[in-house]
Structure formats: structure tokens, C-alpha cells
Amino acid sequence: MADANAAVLFVTVALVMVGLLSGLSLLWALLPVAVVLFIFIVARSLKGRDEFAHLNVCVLVLGDIGRSPRMQYHALSFSRHGYNVTFIGFLGTKPHRDILEDDRIDIIPISELKSLQVGPKIFVYVSKVICQSLQLFYVLMQLEDQAYILLQNPPGLPSIAVTWLVSRIIGAQFVIDWHNYGYSIMALTHGERHPIVKAAKWYEKFFGRLSDHNLCVTNAMRHDLLKNWNIKATTLYDKPPMIFRETPLKVRHELFARMASAYPPFKACSEISKENTDLTAFTERNTKTEEVSLAAGRPAMLLSSTSWTDYEGIAKESQCLPSLVCVITGKGPQKEYYKKIIDSKDFTHVRICTPWLEAEDYPVLLGSADLGVCLHKSSSGLDLPMKVVDMFGCCLPVCAINFQCLDELVKHEENGLVFGDSSELVEQLKMLLCDFPNEHGKLSHFRKNLREGRQQRWDENWDLNVLPLFKEHCD
Numbered sequence: 001m002a003d004a005n006a007a008v009l010f011v012t013v014a015l016v017m018v019g020l021l022s023g024l025s026l027l028w029a030l031l032p033v034a035v036v037l038f039i040f041i042v043a044r045s046l047k048g049r050d051e052f053a054h055l056n057v058c059v060l061v062l063g064d065i066g067r068s069p070r071m072q073y074h075a076l077s078f079s080r081h082g083y084n085v086t087f088i089g090f091l092g093t094k095p096h097r098d099i100l101e102d103d104r105i106d107i108i109p110i111s112e113l114k115s116l117q118v119g120p121k122i123f124v125y126v127s128k129v130i131c132q133s134l135q136l137f138y139v140l141m142q143l144e145d146q147a148y149i150l151l152q153n154p155p156g157l158p159s160i161a162v163t164w165l166v167s168r169i170i171g172a173q174f175v176i177d178w179h180n181y182g183y184s185i186m187a188l189t190h191g192e193r194h195p196i197v198k199a200a201k202w203y204e205k206f207f208g209r210l211s212d213h214n215l216c217v218t219n220a221m222r223h224d225l226l227k228n229w230n231i232k233a234t235t236l237y238d239k240p241p242m243i244f245r246e247t248p249l250k251v252r253h254e255l256f257a258r259m260a261s262a263y264p265p266f267k268a269c270s271e272i273s274k275e276n277t278d279l280t281a282f283t284e285r286n287t288k289t290e291e292v293s294l295a296a297g298r299p300a301m302l303l304s305s306t307s308w309t310d311y312e313g314i315a316k317e318s319q320c321l322p323s324l325v326c327v328i329t330g331k332g333p334q335k336e337y338y339k340k341i342i343d344s345k346d347f348t349h350v351r352i353c354t355p356w357l358e359a360e361d362y363p364v365l366l367g368s369a370d371l372g373v374c375l376h377k378s379s380s381g382l383d384l385p386m387k388v389v390d391m392f393g394c395c396l397p398v399c400a401i402n403f404q405c406l407d408e409l410v411k412h413e414e415n416g417l418v419f420g421d422s423s424e425l426v427e428q429l430k431m432l433l434c435d436f437p438n439e440h441g442k443l444s445h446f447r448k449n450l451r452e453g454r455q456q457r458w459d460e461n462w463d464l465n466v467l468p469l470f471k472e473h474c475d
Contacts, residue, residue: 008130013358020104047314057139058086058172061152062132062159065107066093066359071152073241077462079104079457086143096359110139133158140166149469150175153208154182157200160207167212175469178216178225178233181287184380205229220405221382234469236410237406237460238386240393245396246451247367249292251285255364256280265325265351268295281325282368299323299351300436302429303366303391304373314430315349322436326352327369329362367394371432371443373425374400382407388416392455397446399428415450439442 059075061068065087072095075085079102087099091109091341099105113131136159140149149172151163160176160444167174181473190197192453205228208214212284213380214233216222225231247255260266260280268279278285285292302321315321342352357365366372369391374383381404400406405444414417432443 013439041261047129048236056085056086056148058088058143058145058146058149060112060140060149060159060163061089062136062155063090063152063204064092065099066091066095067088068152069096070177071150072096072099073458073462073465074177075099075105076102076241077459077466078470080459081270085412086146088139094359108139108143110135117205129158133162137166138164141169145168146170146172147174148173150177152177152179153204154180154185156182156204156208159206160211161367164207164210166251173212174210175213175215176211177236178208178214178221179359180378181380188379203266215466216382218405218408218444220408221380224380224382234465236465238384238389239458240390241455243363244390244393245363245367245395247364248293250285250290251364252368253278253280253283253285253292254370255361256282259323259355261354263355265327265353267330295435298437299325300371300433301369302326302371303329303369303396312350314426318430320434321349321430322433324433326350327365328352328354329357329365363390363394366390366396369394369396370436372396372398373428374398377401377403377407381405392450395447395450397432397443397450399425399432415446415453 031370057078059071059078065072068089071087071089075087076098078085083104085102085105087105087107088110089107090112091107092112094100095107099107108440113128113135138162149167151159151174153160153176156176164174180203181204183197183204184201185198187194208225209229209231211231212223213233215236216225216233217236217238220233222233222235225233232458256266257278257280260268266281268281268284270466273472274284279295283292283298284295302324304326315324339354342354345352355365372388372391373413374385374388374391376387378384385400385403388400391398392409392415398410400416400418402411402418402420406418410416410418417428419428431440435441436443438444
């Protein structure tokens with residue numbers, strides 16, 4: 001049956017493409033889509049409903065599952081409370097091991113469709129949206145009965161409209177988790193006045209209001225959704241799961257020793273050698289007692305993506321500043337561009353590393369660092385950087401660039417510092433790292449505040465704010 005449905009879908013896409021290429025109007029070209037929709041709806045209506053459907057949840061992201069941590073946490077939370085989870089998205093980056101090993105979580109991959117490279121831009125864009133819509137509709141209609149479909153937005157085109165339609169057909173509750181506004185991201189490229197941005201904003205508002213429930217990432221976004229779009233949402237702040245914590249020295253040393261074989265900044269200086277001691281740039285292990293300690297005169301480890309040149313300049317002029325190892329994680333589209341710039345530099349006091357990390361190693365590295373720098377600026381001014389959430393979970397102080405609503409997360413002079421430009425950041429680095437490591441300095445003070453402040457974790461936060469929404473409709 002599934003093969004037959006796939007064949008029908010393929011033929012439908014082909015007919016639409018042929019219709020568009022042959023000059024038919026969009027309405028006539030979409031006629032096969034209407035026919036297929038009718039067939040699926042009739043077939044679905046004849047199928048009986050599963051008695052355990054109230055325990056079935058679909059978590060959907062039209063993006064890379066492995067790079068969607070919040071949706072992975074949602075899936076794990078549902079599973080922890082006895083729900084059967086169908087997790088749909090692109091399989092690019094490997095998801096966390098907990099997702100892969102959970103028997104209640106079933107991953108269904110969807111293809112990341114590439115745009116056609118022929119014809120006018122509008123044709124290329126429309127054809128991609130149509131194909132993505134048909135693929136998503138087909139995958140969702142093949143699922144066992146679902147009580148809920150939880151969708152990440154953005155990206156919301158075409159997923160919001162398709163998910164709403166399917167949820168109405170199968171009788172599922174449609175829940176949107178608003179991470180940002182998709183149209184605001186498009187506006188960064190095209191400008192707010194561009195017709196496609198205006199159309200995307202209308203689409204997001206119109207179909208967003210058709211959802212049954214809504215979650216969002218900040219109170220600022222909750223107020224904005226209600227004021228401008230009349231959408232009521234529950235704020236679910238990003239909170240770190242328990243995997244984000246300060247890393248014990250023994251585990252740090254094991255990670256650094258593994259990374260040293262591939263990344264020179266983690267190797268101990270060649271001039272340094274100690275009898276019965278296993279060394280990395282940051283730690284040393286006594287091979288007789290197995291005791292691990294931080295290396296004397298070690299460099300500071302900074303999780304950052306810029307300011308290397310500025311720090312190199314001030315480090316040359318100051319005797320109190322340590323050498324710096326800047327670790328840049330992630331797989332952003334500009335990584336190779338910046339890697340070429342890094343390779344062209346000849347620094348003395350700054351070493352830069354761009355490691356590829358397994359999902360399980362990322363929190364270990366975060367819990368081993370001395371300072372984090374965040375350059376995230378929200379396109380809408382209404383979402384918060386998840387990277388900082390993870391850093392705070394590891395009691396790692398942060399310097400973050402200022403923008404609207406950042407104060408919902410970073411408290412200036414309490415758990416970190418907020419800066420407005422590169423020169424202000426340089427002064428902050430100079431102040432925080434002077435006489436490193438300094439137990440009585442500002443950096444240690446911020447870390448102490450993070451340790452002593454009781455941080456709410458993801459599980460507790462989810463149980464308080466999300467679980468009641470779903471239990472209410474199960475009872």
C-alpha cells in the first residue's frame with residue numbers, strides 16, 4: 001500500500017511539473033494535487049482510530065534533526081512520560097545518542113529537496129514549495145493515528161499549512177513551537193518591504209492562528225504574538241538538560257587527550273615534559289596515581305567565533321594576559337570562509353581550533369572552557385541564543401552582544417557581561433582574563449554565581465509548562 005501511495009505521489013509531482021513547464025496556469029497545474037488530496041482524505045476517513053492514539057505524538061521539524069536540540073529535548077520528554085514519539089525531519093547531523101537509543105522514539109527521515117536550477121526564480125521557488133508540501137503531506141498521512149503534532153517554526157513554509165491540513169484530517173491537535181519568525185529571517189536577505197517577505201508574514205500569521213496550542217521561547221515573543229497576531233502562547237524557555245554541567249577533571253583530560261591527536265592547540269607545549277606525567281595543553285595526569293590536575297601556566301579556553309586579532313594585539317602589550325585557545329564549534333555555512341582567514345593568520349598569543357565534535361562531546365567541551373562569547377543577534381529581537389543556555393548549564397560565564405530581550409537570559413555583571421561592539425568586548429576580555437587563572441577575579445565571581453544560583457533544568461521546566469497542556473486533552 002505504501003509503495004502504491006508513493007507511486008501516486010511521484011506521478012502527481014510529475015504532472016504538476018509538466019503542467020507548469022507547458023505553460024498551464026497554476027490553478028490547472030495544481031488540479032492533480034486536489035485529486036490526490038481527495039483520495040487520501042477518503043482513504044483516511046475509512047480507517048478506524050487506534051485506541052492508544054492519545055499516547056502518540058509527532059514531533060516535526062522541516063530541518064536537520066541533529067541540529068534541532070530543542071525538538072530533540074521535546075521528543076525525549078514525551079518519551080519519558082510514556083508517549084510514543086514519531087520524529088520527522090532531515091537526517092543530516094547525527095542526533096544525540098539518547099534519541100537513537102530510545103525505543104519509544106521512531107525517526108522518519110524526509111528528503112531535503114533541492115531547488116530546480118532552470119526557469120525563472122519564482123518558478124524554481126514555487127516548484128520547491130509544491131514538492132515539499134506533497135512530500136510532507138504524504139509522510140504525515142502515512143503515520144499511525146496521532147493525538148498531537150508538534151511543529152517547530154521556523155521553518156514554517158510550507159510546513160505550517162500542510163501540518164494544519166493533516167491535523168484536521170486525522171483529528172490531531174496542532175501545536176506550534178515558535179522559535180522565531182520565518183519572515184524576519186527572510187527580511188535579512190530581501191528587506192522588510194519585499195513582496196515575498198510580506199507574503200511570508202501574511203502566511204505565517206494566517207496559518208499560525210489556526211493552531212490549537214502554541215509554545216514560544218521568550219516572554220517578549222509571547223507578548224508580540226498576542227498583541228500583533230492574536231495568538232496565545234505559553235513561554236517555554238530553553239533550559240539546559242543535565243548533560244550540560246561542569247566537566248570533572250578526569251573527563252576533561254580524556255577529551256583533551258583525544259582531541260590533541262587531531263588538533264594541535266590541545267597538545268602540550270613540546271618544551272614541557274614531566275616524568276610519569278601525561279600532558280595536554282590544559283591538564284596533566286600522574287600516570288602512577290591517575291590524579292588529574294589543571295596545568296600550570298595553561299592558556300585560557302574561549303568558546304568564540306571572533307575577536308582573535310584584537311586579543312592578539314592587547315596580549316602583546318600586557319604581561320598579565322594569558323595565551324588564548326579559541327574553539328569554534330558548529331557547522332555554519334561560513335565556516336570554511338572563516339577557516340581560510342584563520343589559516344592566513346600568524347598569531348603568537350592566540351591559537352584557533354575548529355573541531356568537529358560528536359554530539360556527546362559538545363557538552364563535555366563546554367564544561368571544560370573558561371569563558372564563552374556569543375555573537376547571536378536575533379532577526380526578530382524576540383528569541384534567545386541556545387548556546388548561552390548550554391553555557392550557563394555548564395556554569396560557564398558569557399560575554400554576549402546586546403539585543404532586545406537578551407536580559408531575559410544574560411544578567412549583566414551577574415552571570416556575564418553584555419557588550420555593544422568589538423572594542424567593548426576587547427575591554428571585557430582584558431578585564432576578565434587579567435592574571436588568569438585568578439580565583440578572586442570577576443570571571444571566578446561570575447562562575448561562583450552560576451554555581452550557587454539554582455538553575456532550572458529542561459525536564460523540570462517542561463513538566464511545569466508543557467506536560468499540563470497535553471495531559472489536559474488526554475484526560
